[in-house]
Amino acid sequence: MFKLIKYLKGYIKESIIGPLFKFLEACFELIVPLVMASIIDIGIANNDTSFILKRGAFMVLLGFLGLVCSLTAQYFAAKAALGFGTALRNEMFSHIHSLSYSDIDKIGTSTLITRITSDINHAESGVNLILRLFLRSPFIVIGAFVMAFYLHAKLTLIFLAVTLLISAVIYVIMTKSIPLYKGIQSKLDTVSLITRENLTGVRVIRAFSRQKDEIERFEDTTCELTKNQIRVGNISASLNPLTYAILNLGIVAVLRFGGIAVDIGDITQGELIALINYMSQILLALIALANLIVTISRASASAIRINEVFSLKPSMTEKSVSDVKEASSDPDTPKVEFRNVSFSYNGTEASLSNVSFQARKGETVGIIGGTGSGKTTLVNLIPRFYDASEGEVLIDGKNVTEYPFSELRKKVSVVPQKAVLFRGTVRENMKWGKRDATDEEIYKALEIAQAKDFVNDLQGGLDAMIMQGGKNLSGGQRQRLTIARALTVQPEILILDDSASALDFATDARLRRALSTRTKGMTVFIVSQRASAIKNADKILVLDNGKPVGIGRHEELLRSCPVYREICLSQLSEDEVSKA
Amino acid sequence: MKKDNDKVLKRILKYTKPYGHLLLFALLFTIASVSMTLYAPVLVGKGVDLIVSEGNVDFEGLYPLLIRLGIVIALASLSRWLAERCTNKVSHNTARDIRIQAFKRLHILPLKYIDSGRHGDFLSRVITDVNQVSDGLLMGFSQLFNGIITIIGTIVFMLSMDFRITVIVVLVTPLSLFVANFVAKNTYHMFKLRSETMGELTSLVEEMTGNLKTVKAFGYEKEAQKRFEEINSRLRKHGLRAVFFSSITNPCTRFVNGVVYTSVGIAGALLAIKGAISVGQLSAFLNYANQYTKPFNEISGVIAELQSAFASAKRVFDIIDEEPQTPDPEDAVCLDRPDGSVVIKDVSFSYRPDIKLIENLNLTVKPGQRIAIVGPTGSGKTTVINLLMRFYDVDKGEIIVSGYPVKKIKRDSLRSAYGMVLQDTWLKTGTVRENIAYGKPDATDEEIENAAKAARADSFIRRLPKGYDTLVSDNDKISEGEKQLLSIARVMLTSPPMLILDEATSSVDTRTEINIQKAFDKMMEGRTSFVVAHRLSTIREADCILVMNKGKIVEQGTHEELLKKEGFYANLYYSQFDI
Structure with missing residues (x-):
């Protein structure tokens, strides 16, 4: 995947502005609960209606700023991603056309076609998501960590354990599913090969009345494809529930050890609630991350296939015009x-x-x-x-x-x-x-x-x-x-x-x-x-x-x-x- | 557009019917997981209430509560997992069914559709569009279910706490649905446009990359690149619009959510000042306000995905809805032992109504006759074969085989009465053996080898790296001539009662051809055959030579008769000695 980053070249500005504004939006979002807390602690405690209204207006303003930032981020991310896909497609098309006859004999054209269409599409949406959402989650996780550490250093250990566990889960699922996605893509190649073959050979197939067998062949391949898709899907499906379970068990732990901490007077009840809030925030961020991983792993499987094409160097070299020798002008x-x-x-x-x-x-x-x-x-x-x-x-x-x-x-x-x-x-x-x-x-x-x-x-x-x-x-x-x-x-x-x-x-x-x-x-x-x-x-x-x-x-x-x-x-x- | 979408949705749902039980399970598991998920914060809240301050923590009550919380969490994730597995299965299986149905269509569509269609476009519908549908379904089922149930659940929980704030939440939230709907409406066309442009691009890639050798032979690479880049840049433009507009849904609904959260905060705080609710209840409300609005966010994301899934589904359904060839009539006969007689009566046919091709063609073929069809290119020879094989239906008149009009004969039965070898050879991906046995899959190895020997293909097959088990694919070095030999062997094996040879040996060298000819002669003995050829040596022996020009039979007779006539055929024959 990273090998392909160079195709973002013309969109450096966009690829920086996108995540940057996403980061700003995340910050605005992180402030909102603090404002709310001040409404409860000061506004309600002092029966101050105008304070509540002022803070409320401030929250709406924050929301609006968040909206503007987010729209900006989406726009630039989409622009960068589509620019990336377009550049990649152009480059690949021209690369394919630089291959020699014997190279073409070797790979075959039908797989080139899926690679230049479907694989690049996957890579493109992968980049879009990375720019839009992928970076946001680490911001929030780190932010929540810092706050938790500030509140109670020892309880942060629970945070650490939870985050490590979840990362491990994500890692295992990713390494398991990426090769499977590659398998799906090559099954898809076969499906497309059969379809193409049936389109070109329609006369012969009908002449020999082999329609049923061709349909069967297609069904078999499609069923295998589906089986693989379901298999990968099931692996990915365990991601959400697992992260949810790990994180909430983390909250149980926070309650358990936080209870002891409160009992001996290390932290207050309010701070305990804050800790639980930060834990939830981490959960939300990681779930968003986990959801992206399906798309990302598909994208990187496609990226591998794209790179395979690029690694195919044309086996014939061309003399440049400058060092060309004069042809003989002798009429004999x-x-x-x-x-x-x-x-x-x-x-x-x-x-x-x-x-x-x-x-x-x-x-x-x-x-x-x-x-x-x-x-x-x-x-x-x-x-x-x-x-x-x-x-x-x-x-x-x-x-x-x-x-x-x-x-x-x-x-x-x-x-x-x-x-x-x-x-x-x-x-x-x-x-x-x-x-x-x-x-x-x-x-x-x-x-x-x-x-x-x-x-x-x-x-x-x-x-x-x-x-x-x-x-x-x-x-x-x-x-x-x-x-x-x-x-x-x-x-x-x-x-x-x-x-x-x-x-x-x-x-x-x-x-x-x-x-x-x-x-x-x-x-x-x-x-x-x-x-x-x-x-x-x-x-x-x-x-x-x-x-x-x-x-x-x-x-x-x-x-x-x-x-x-x-x-x-x-x-x-x-x-x-x-x-x- | 709305109506369109509804129709598409209804059709997709029809495809999910066989998996209704799985959907029901998914629904039940989702309900279970959502209620557990909603219940967990209540337990956490209760837990917090037990931890009041220094020296004031009720450990006795806390521990059982934590165990209960643990069980709730475990159940929530388990049921969520099961629900996802169910939806996963439903969506992929549904997509598979749609894909297979589209593919099946390919085999009952009239050839006219396939000959005129763009193969790349068809491909992109069967491959990319169906994928889009399954992605859409997956998101639709898992997140839509989850979202809707979460909304209902949260309303119930909130109502049980305070009526007034619930009303505020319920009134403000539809705003986000409104925004989402607005965006969806406008992006549908953008996605459709994008899909179309993608189809166009695939078509070009298919044509250029598929014929890469020709492209290179003419140094057309730059030109192809230019055309590609033009479509590609249009794709970017349409894609940017579609992607951006669909992605603004999320921030917009998030903004609405912020407004909801703030409204609840302000209203709650004001009520708290009046003492109508406690601070604890307010914080619970804020919690639920978040729970309640989050699914709206997800739903709007899902709607964007569904939009593009619907646009794709429609393109796939377009194929499925394409008018198929007229089916064989109920009482269609199966040719048991065709006697080999063929009568063509007053037949007219043209590919396009504005260009007349064959008009009032008449011909009577007795069983066992060999008919040669000659004529300049474009005179309608191949068309006659298209009609004999019923690849196309005649516009007027009728063709009678073995005493039955072809429209009364089952297509499969009619076609298997003929053995056909075309100039455009087609081999499937598979071994040489499988290819030869294409017309008779249960043939023994011996039969296959005998057929190959008769077609003079045996010796070159044995020279291949793996002999009869060599894989034939679209990028290997089996020459055109060798492919023709294989397709001849394919027909030799089936030994059909009638033969159609359309330039069957045009790429085979003449020495080999003569040998094949002998085998064909032996095979054609007593069988009716139609031979299109340019080599007059092949034609000389025919019982009857049809000379075609501009869609009409201009002369008819044996070689000698026609030479004596000194007409069109004689001219054609002598021209080979010119220069």
Whole structure:
């Protein structure tokens, strides 16, 4: 929890003013009984009506001052806490977005989502309560202690014992419940995972009529969650009664030993009543504290989860713009070059081994191979989504790790396998590639991607709304839009990672023709399963189980590479193969 | 707003009904604990009276009194503890029931709702909002009960001492209720606004963080951050208002309490001068005035919490109230042995009334036929499948399967007659084995492995770290193609009478595909199948090829017939040799 304090930075003033005014309010409140005592001792004893009225007015004034102080405190506390939450949320969001692909693979996105929403909410209300109420209780406890000591030093021992006992109880309950709250939070993760999974998989679930089982699975997890919640709740529920019992037994002790003290004349009856009053005051303060502890322990469990995210350091470092080396301007330098590149996701099994090739400016490179042969892995190394385990990946003769990310993203544009679109208009989605793209540029990209016609048919054209995930478009439409989005970047290198799989042959062919004629100088990588999609490429790279087994043109490979030949024949008839 | 709240409250209370006995216990224990708590100060007062001055302490009377006090204290805390346990159980169980009901809704809502909804919003309702409800209930039950009983108890105790001062206390205190009510009324909307903004934020996080890789591929991080910060700052604004205004209740009621305390003090003192009451009674009154007003404080805090719980509950109830799909009619049939015939008669359908999609579609499929559906993207191929599976209902016309109109067939029965493999693969979190057995949970290991072998998935599964027991989760390295193989194995295992393959092998390499194709061919023998594909090699063998364009069937026939026609299909076919 304390690690997060730095997010209160911009709110130092508020975080001091809040508790300070709370303290003032507590002081005003402590004076009230004294005034009342003077009413009884002086006003009633002397039958002085005007004294009673004056003191009464004074008490109302104290109350009013207390109100003002308290409102001020609430306002500043709320301001500080919400500022804290907002800063924390912003920071976490940006931290998450600084993580690399392999980091994301490791944690998974669904837990990140609960952490940035529900966990930060808990932390936020925790801070609010600490600022508002947490500090007030110690003020009052200490104040009451001082007064008791002033009245009778020995009886203060009872106070000490009571306070220590109660603190012990609070401590035990806190240490018991914090880990449980953490467990609840992770159960909540599971509940949210199941819900999400059911939302995305609704078709498959219905197709297999597994609704009942999914509901059962959800019920089981929810019941476990509830069980845990009740368990923690029961532990917390013992807090109030225990503190109440300890404190009142303290009062019994005060009566017992106070009785003896009065008997031998150490204190008076009035002072005994005062002692009991202070004991009650401590009780009230500690109960308020105990009630807060539920919220605080939940907040600190959440804080731990938040810190876990922050402790995840991005595993990829970015070169700052200043120490970037000049790229080679020699026209003979290959645009993209792989030098003995190997890669493995987990450090053991190589997904890619010893790949070397060059691609020149304006060339089209086809990459083909079976499922799991490492095609996607290979192209993911070019925009540096992952870092090569061995060897070098160069763009314009310079290692990709030497580029700042922003420059790399401008040079290289990727259309991934999974066509992801975002809620918003078509135009907004297109502008992902280039923030200031004009309609003209967008239309050009749409035209090349063979998407202009259907976009024009949509109601609103570029202003047509796309639902989350592009649900209101067909698979092929989504793919073409993602291709167009990549084209608006006007990249030097375009990577199509099996991104035309949902297109029919005619559209696919038109797309490739447009790409080769209308994007002069762009180096294009086409990853595909279809031999027809890549057979006209300037260079074809054939991968098998992560190893390059052939590089060359279609005709050469047909002759020299058995894997390639086999792929081609599996898709096209003998006649069709030779037709090319 | 008031009416709204009442309605929400009534509904929440309905959910607590099954736990009525626990609530009753909670009430009884609370009554016990409050009366003990109120009785304790009386005993303390009596104790003080026995300790008068030096040499004048009645130890004989004091000790039994202290023992009695000890017992009262023990009983008070015990019953308080039991009461809290009861309310704890009630509130968490109630929240659980609401959560499960909302989730169940998800499975009977029409797909239209789920396709158009924001998943993040739905999530935040099922997770965050339900939590808010349980927090609210917990506070509501424990503190509201306690508070109300304390108020009643104190009035009784005060009345037994002096009528006039009691009247003053009772008259002034409602002020604090008035303040609390005023605040609550104004904060309801603020909390609602806050919940909505939170939902918006969750939606964005869901979309951006869920697709983090795409975000990074386009260097969109800054933009996403900007959007996030914009919503976040709105959240702060709404949150600040909601939190601050709800938190002023407490100081305001405390101020009113101060006024009550002072009024009692002044009135009491004046009466004491006249000799109407003793100083001892006055101090007892002051004590009770405190006891009496404290619960008002708590109640106002509870009301603030309840406000936000109600706002959340309403959002959850909105889901529960969402119109479900028309239920299966009473006399709906179960397809026992579907013969595999499918007739589509004059069917029209569109997702949005303003954009027409499929119009007057007609098709007769004989049992065992293989139907290929081809056409440019967006021509309505996937929509046909949505209709066949009854994910969506037709707007006009009807679909007849095995002689029964689909509306007369139980949905589950209709759907299990088809085996479906979609382009968008979906696997659940679980082992590979569980995923393959998804359609037939009681399958033996041997059956599962045979299905995987038929789908050509066996070899890659064996290469996984734990083979068939490898956990599939949303962040691992099983490729799209491998996921497709798994979903094919899933269907292979159920061996349904009819098949629907929507681009089932689009991400699988063609050599593997040919092998799968053989397995499918074997499987499809005698089974009706619908195949959407782009690879013409897959399509060539079909008994009938439907060529779709703009929602209509433009051509229909076998591969050879259609090539001879030199129409749309021929064009499509030859285009693959272009360039």
